[in-house]
Amino acid sequence: MSALIEARNVSKRFAREPDLAAKIAGLFGNVRREVVHALDSVSLAVAPGEVVGLVGESGSGKSTLGRILAGVWEPTGGDVLFDGCRTADLSGDERRKADLAVQMVFQDPMSSLNPRMRVADIIGEAPLFHGVAAKAEVAAYVADLMRKVGLDPSFADRYPHQFSGGQRARIGIARALAVKPRVIVADEAIAALDVSIQAQVINLFMQLRAEFGLAYLFISHDLGVVRHLADRVAILYLGRIVEIAKADELFAAPNHPYTQALLANMPKVETGKHAFAPLQGEIPSPLNPPSGCHFHPRCPFATARCSDEVPALKEIAPGRLAACHLNGP
Amino acid sequence: MSDVAIEAIPAVETPLRRFIADYCANRLALAALVVVLVLALLSLLAPWIAPQNPYDLTQISIFDNMLKPGERSMDGNLFVLGTDEQGRDMLSAMLYGLKMSLFVGAASTAMGLAVGVSLGVTAAYFGGRIDAAIMRLVDLQLSFPAILIALILLAVLGKGVDKVILALTLVQWAYYARTVRGNALVERRREYIEAAQCLALPRSRIIFRHLLPNCMAPLIVIATVQVAHAISLEATLSFLGVGVPITEPSLGLLISNGYKYILSGKYWVSLFPGLLLLFTILTINLVGDHLRDLLNPRLKT
Amino acid sequence: MSATLEVAGLETHFVTRAGVVKAVDGVSFSVDRGQVLGLVGESGSGKTVTGLSIMGLVDAPGRIAGGSIKLAGKELVGLDERGWRTIRGRKIAMIFQDPMMTLNPVLRVDTQMIEAIQAHEDVANDVARARCRDALGRVGIPSPEERLSAYPHQFSGGMRQRVAIAIALLHNPDLIIADEPTTALDVTIQAQIIAQVQKLAAETGAAIVWVTHDLAVVSGLSDRLAVMYAGRIIEEGPTAEVLTRPGHPYTAGLLASLPINNPRGRPLNQIPGSTPSLLRLPPGCPFAPRCGACQDDCTVTRPPETRFGMDRRLRCFHPLEASA
Numbered sequence: 001m002s003a004l005i006e007a008r009n010v011s012k013r014f015a016r017e018p019d020l021a022a023k024i025a026g027l028f029g030n031v032r033r034e035v036v037h038a039l040d041s042v043s044l045a046v047a048p049g050e051v052v053g054l055v056g057e058s059g060s061g062k063s064t065l066g067r068i069l070a071g072v073w074e075p076t077g078g079d080v081l082f083d084g085c086r087t088a089d090l091s092g093d094e095r096r097k098a099d100l101a102v103q104m105v106f107q108d109p110m111s112s113l114n115p116r117m118r119v120a121d122i123i124g125e126a127p128l129f130h131g132v133a134a135k136a137e138v139a140a141y142v143a144d145l146m147r148k149v150g151l152d153p154s155f156a157d158r159y160p161h162q163f164s165g166g167q168r169a170r171i172g173i174a175r176a177l178a179v180k181p182r183v184i185v186a187d188e189a190i191a192a193l194d195v196s197i198q199a200q201v202i203n204l205f206m207q208l209r210a211e212f213g214l215a216y217l218f219i220s221h222d223l224g225v226v227r228h229l230a231d232r233v234a235i236l237y238l239g240r241i242v243e244i245a246k247a248d249e250l251f252a253a254p255n256h257p258y259t260q261a262l263l264a265n266m267p268k269v270e271t272g273k274h275a276f277a278p279l280q281g282e283i284p285s286p287l288n289p290p291s292g293c294h295f296h297p298r299c300p301f302a303t304a305r306c307s308d309e310v311p312a313l314k315e316i317a318p319g320r321l322a323a324c325h326l327n328g329p
Numbered sequence: 330m331s332d333v334a335i336e337a338i339p340a341v342e343t344p345l346r347r348f349i350a351d352y353c354a355n356r357l358a359l360a361a362l363v364v365v366l367v368l369a370l371l372s373l374l375a376p377w378i379a380p381q382n383p384y385d386l387t388q389i390s391i392f393d394n395m396l397k398p399g400e401r402s403m404d405g406n407l408f409v410l411g412t413d414e415q416g417r418d419m420l421s422a423m424l425y426g427l428k429m430s431l432f433v434g435a436a437s438t439a440m441g442l443a444v445g446v447s448l449g450v451t452a453a454y455f456g457g458r459i460d461a462a463i464m465r466l467v468d469l470q471l472s473f474p475a476i477l478i479a480l481i482l483l484a485v486l487g488k489g490v491d492k493v494i495l496a497l498t499l500v501q502w503a504y505y506a507r508t509v510r511g512n513a514l515v516e517r518r519r520e521y522i523e524a525a526q527c528l529a530l531p532r533s534r535i536i537f538r539h540l541l542p543n544c545m546a547p548l549i550v551i552a553t554v555q556v557a558h559a560i561s562l563e564a565t566l567s568f569l570g571v572g573v574p575i576t577e578p579s580l581g582l583l584i585s586n587g588y589k590y591i592l593s594g595k596y597w598v599s600l601f602p603g604l605l606l607l608f609t610i611l612t613i614n615l616v617g618d619h620l621r622d623l624l625n626p627r628l629k630t
Numbered sequence: 631m632s633a634t635l636e637v638a639g640l641e642t643h644f645v646t647r648a649g650v651v652k653a654v655d656g657v658s659f660s661v662d663r664g665q666v667l668g669l670v671g672e673s674g675s676g677k678t679v680t681g682l683s684i685m686g687l688v689d690a691p692g693r694i695a696g697g698s699i700k701l702a703g704k705e706l707v708g709l710d711e712r713g714w715r716t717i718r719g720r721k722i723a724m725i726f727q728d729p730m731m732t733l734n735p736v737l738r739v740d741t742q743m744i745e746a747i748q749a750h751e752d753v754a755n756d757v758a759r760a761r762c763r764d765a766l767g768r769v770g771i772p773s774p775e776e777r778l779s780a781y782p783h784q785f786s787g788g789m790r791q792r793v794a795i796a797i798a799l800l801h802n803p804d805l806i807i808a809d810e811p812t813t814a815l816d817v818t819i820q821a822q823i824i825a826q827v828q829k830l831a832a833e834t835g836a837a838i839v840w841v842t843h844d845l846a847v848v849s850g851l852s853d854r855l856a857v858m859y860a861g862r863i864i865e866e867g868p869t870a871e872v873l874t875r876p877g878h879p880y881t882a883g884l885l886a887s888l889p890i891n892n893p894r895g896r897p898l899n900q901i902p903g904s905t906p907s908l909l910r911l912p913p914g915c916p917f918a919p920r921c922g923a924c925q926d927d928c929t930v931t932r933p934p935e936t937r938f939g940m941d942r943r944l945r946c947f948h949p950l951e952a953s954a
Contacts, residue, residue: 057816058787072523099529112520116542125538126528164904165673172524179528194672195843196920199887199900206897221817224846228889228898248894265821267846269873269888278821282786 445505668848
């Protein structure tokens with residue numbers, strides 16, 4: 001399988017610079033620089049036309065991975081490959097081509113749109129700038145995109161605050177589509193929308209995929225949505241991938257204990273009151289993650305080995321990887 | 330997607346239009362704004378509406394000197410606000426002086442704004458060393474009294490309207506740089522900036538087209554108040570004799586000219602320019618105060 | 631005996647420059663001791679304002695324009711601020727989506743909790759402190775004695791919400807209003823909090839109104855379900871019945887649009903359009919423009935509340951299923 005976009009052993013560390021008070025304290029003793037390992041050697045590939053679901057809780061690094069793949073952030077270690085080429089080696093037109101081929105759709109439909117720009121400019125700025133649409137055609141180009149995402153083109157000269165949440169989400173999608181991307185990284189793109197609007201936007205994503213042959217990296221905490229959309233699913237926990245599998249296999253028989261717990265805790269519309277049996281324990285702070293397998297303090301099957309040794313992400317079945325010591329040596 | 334009903338949206342309401350409507354809701358602020366505009370208009374029209382051109386020596390007669398307000402000269406000219414020691418009509422001199430004061434205030438603010446905003450937004454966007462370097466310069470600038478810096482600069486540069494504007498620009502830019510940096514630090518974390526980065530737009534475009542316009546609201550407030558501040562600073566400098574040249578007097582210089590006559594009862598030469606200066610600064614500050622109320626998100630419900 | 635909470639014909643209006651927004655427009659329901667009512671709706675449906683009205687926390691420009699709220703038979707509408715203070719926090723407690731709404735970031739947890747106890751009861755500091763420690767232990771906070779002297783920011787999001795719940799439970803309130811208390815939390819933490827609240831409700835016998843946009847969250851938690859749309863309850867009944875045999879096309883549409891109720895990878899059954907602005911409601915049923923079963927009479931008058939089946943209420947001229 002040739003990947004369209006790929007993260008290879010990508011790591012991302014955020015160092016919090018000590019503030020003045022800490023610096024002064026540092027004159028008298030050691031000050032530990034706080035380093036967050038948001039991503040710890042993560043590899044993930046998205047093939048052309050494929051939908052990969054990326055699931056994780058807060059602190060898992062799922063948004064960080066999405067932004068690195070979209071080229072918004074640079075990784076601290078490892079490589080991002082586009083069409084087999086390291087993006088860091090590209091420059092000029094080739095780099096721009098790679099940058100434009102991966103676009104993002106964001107969570108907050110309000111803060112992801114520039115409040116001082118008209119919709120026509122929000123959608124039309126980049127294609128005009130990069131020569132995707134000529135100056136004379138850009139209005140028609142924007143109108144066409146607006147129709148494709150289900151917006152009335154006559155609203156092109158309005159400002160974001162004049163639209164509803166669902167409409168703003170559509171504007172964000174149109175902006176991403178405007179530069180003819182091949183992959184869209186959707187970072188919790190429907191999480192902030194109303195329930196009845198979520199279904200509309202999910203349908204729009206599916207319809208656009210069919211129309212433009214798009215690939216998606218669909219980042220979400222909502223397993224129901226991921227199950228519906230994704231071909232493959234990767235589960236992240238505290239900066240490491242714990243399991244990657246085809247969606248139907250993963251949901252039918254989750255391998256990693258964390259995946260199992262996530263599925264068991266997934267809110268479902270059930271009839272009748274029932275007792276919840278939640279997974280115990282807190283999500284540890286990424287500032288100070290547990291040793292060995294990050295999940296061991298919460299894992300019901302943890303052994304001594306789990307706290308000492310980091311489990312490798314191994315193939316447990318064709319096309320299926322999991323990082324758990326329970327799967328044997 | 331034909332089944333997506335499109336909700337009717339209220340008629341086009343630009344942020345600007347909404348802002349204007351909100352501003353006009355306050356009567357006092359509206360009145361202040363009207364007064365400021367009238368003052369600006371009067372000063373601009375000074376060459377046509379002033380009874381005489383106070384700089385044209387042929388129109389001035391030394392025999393008319395120190396006439397009281399309302400007195401007539403020998404050839405029948407009425408001097409509503411009196412004349413100064415050279416026989417100049419005070420009303421005309423004040424209109425011309427107001428023009429000079431407003432021009433110096435507005436020009437130095439505009440230049441300070443341009444310099445400060447560019448540096449501040451650049452510092453915020455890039456962060457790290459660029460940020461540290463610019464902000465230390467700001468700290469340095471703000472740790473000296475503005476009047477002291479202006480005095481030193483003018484002592485070095487010499488007199489002249491352009492030099493006063495330059496000096497006032499240099500003492501003002503730091504306020505704007507600091508304010509805009511604070512806003513930009515918040516705004517640059519918003520997703521629309523990431524979206525613009527994702528669209529491979531060049532940095533300068535992201536900074537000046539996306540980041541900057543969203544940081545301007547609080548600057549408008551500061552700039553308004555700073556115009557008033559610059560006018561009073563210029564008046565101070567002129568009063569101290571290092572400001573605008575005597576040939577192009579501002580309100581401050583007029584006050585300074587009449588100062589020596591106050592004790593001898595000839596109050597009008599200083600008093601009327603002083604009142605006009607006070608009134609101008611007061612109304613500009615009223616406008617600025619109301620803008621602050623409108624643009625401060627924390628006061629919004 | 632009257633129910634713990636009886637709301638009848640509640641109307642909460644907001645006067646804005648653009649007109650009067652009827653955020654809550656004739657809402658009636660009741661909750662008994664030990665019962666959980668799920669109040670479900672999308673943004674702008676009035677679910678949060680209903681919760682705030684019951685707490686007496688509607689601020690200007692909003693006001694309760696009509697109806698009644700009775701807590702154990704005692705009328706709350708029209709109470710003055712002093713009257714409210716004896717009720718709020720003691721008889722009725724609220725849990726917010728953001729626990730920092732109830733927690734003061736600059737005060738230690740024990741200071742805040744002891745203050746909350748002493749606001750309503752005259753007890754000594756050490757007695758109050760012991761009660762706080764027990765309360766923290768009861769909501770599943772490990773080593774409560776040490777955590778008492780921590781500041782709110784030293785807790786994780788889930789733990790902070792537990793502290794907020796502990797504070798809400800300090801006076802053994804008759805009624806708890808929970809406004810999306812798990813929405814901001816991660817899946818595994820959300821499940822923990824729901825389990826905790828479920829357990830505590832059974833222990834204390836408090837009535838709970840659980841306000842949420844998420845049908846899945848309340849489906850396993852609530853006894854009854856009230857679905858709100860544009861300021862009104864459009865369907866109300868026992869949770870299982872509403873979810874298995876929805877009577878209102880909106881409820882049915884919401885359920886049908888959930889990915890879990892659709893074959894994988896197929897287009898979801900979506901409800902078209904978007905929620906109407908409360909300033910420009912259509913004359914008939916507010917859902918009519920988006921409704922697949924809309925008929926001529928739906929666009930003329932608002933459907934009144936009718937009984938539906940044994941124990942259900944509905945606002946629809948053409949219910950989906952003739953109930954048995």
